Amino acid sequence: MSAAQSCSAQILPVDPTDRRALLAWNAVLGEGFNAGREAAWWASEETILARFGDPRPERLSVLLVAHLDGEMVGAAGADVDPGDPAEIEISVLPAHRRRGIGTALAAALRETLAGQAEVVQAETYSEAGVAFALAQGMRVGNQEHRLLLDLPVDRPLDLEALRAEARPTPGIEVRTWRGACPEDLVEDWARLTTQMEADVPMGDLTRPASRAEVSEIRRNEQRMDAQGWTLVRGLAHADGTAVGYTEIFLNRHDPQILTQDDTLVERAHRGRGIGRALKLANLENLAGVPEAGSARWIQTYTALDNAPMLALNRALGFREADVLSILEGPLHAG
Structure with missing residues (x-):
């Protein structure tokens, strides 16, 4: 996958059968997604290994990471079941935000999901996350306490x-x-x-x-x-x-x-x-x-x-x- 055009980060796919790469992807995705939140759950290593060790046969899963100067600074994922919206997650570590990395990950997800889904859904707990999604052409569909x-x-x-x-x-x-x-x-x-x-x-x-x-x-x-x-x-x-x-x-x-x-x-x-x-x-x-x-x-x-x-x-x-x-x-x- 080509390097992102909007920033100097390199966006690469993750092989879910590569144990080390899968766990690193999960850790960065969770760290960015839950930054600043109280009592925020994230999937454990055992859970994520079991999930991708027995994937749903009808589901397409996309795993991406962003590297900057040799460091993993962001991650993204998507799951698509036939006929349903694609559920996507985009996460950038706090120290590396506002540098176009999230936008590059979003563009890479769209490219990879072309022909697989027409609608995407994403979740966030922050105002910054909402603002980012709105800038990507999304709208708030529902909110829950x-x-x-x-x-x-x-x-x-x-x-x-x-x-x-x-x-x-x-x-x-x-x-x-x-x-x-x-x-x-x-x-x-x-x-x-x-x-x-x-x-x-x-x-x-x-x-x-x-x-x-x-x-x-x-x-x-x-x-x-x-x-x-x-x-x-x-x-x-x-x-x-x-x-x-x-x-x-x-x-x-x-x-x-x-x-x-x-x-x-x-x-x-x-x-x-x-x-x-x-x-x-x-x-x-x-x-x-x-x-x-x-x-x-x-x-x-x-x-x-x-x-x-x-x-x-x-x-x-x-x-x-x-x-x-x-x-x-x-x-x-x-």
């Missing part, structure tokens, strides 16, 4: 106190487990996660194609386990019908930051305290995971205008840490 729940290792979360504040939920049963979804629940899980993909607030972003079939769920569970993830999950039933779910991700290689991922309650059953009951039951479920004892934070994401979920998360003790901006634009900006 990233919230943190502090978990000092010497003070466990007071679930009893939180449960005492919960609204009664007559007729609601919550079942929790860890790892792969039980066979007798997987059809309900597939249905609800498909609904989540349709219901989750995405602002003006292009929605990816739904992939919540049972076979895809099982394959994803296998991949996540291989990458070091423990899935901590709960499903709520109302009068025998599955009406909501929640899940937490814990990475066994780096358990300090846990992620409270999706929580869904079907519209017809909202306002009954099911979301709170799910989250509390799953936090209790989490307490049974040995690695969770090392956790310092749980992070979760909530759309800026999702007032009910923001109120629930704040009631559980979450605080706002920063704002995730997701931007979208054409691969080749006019």
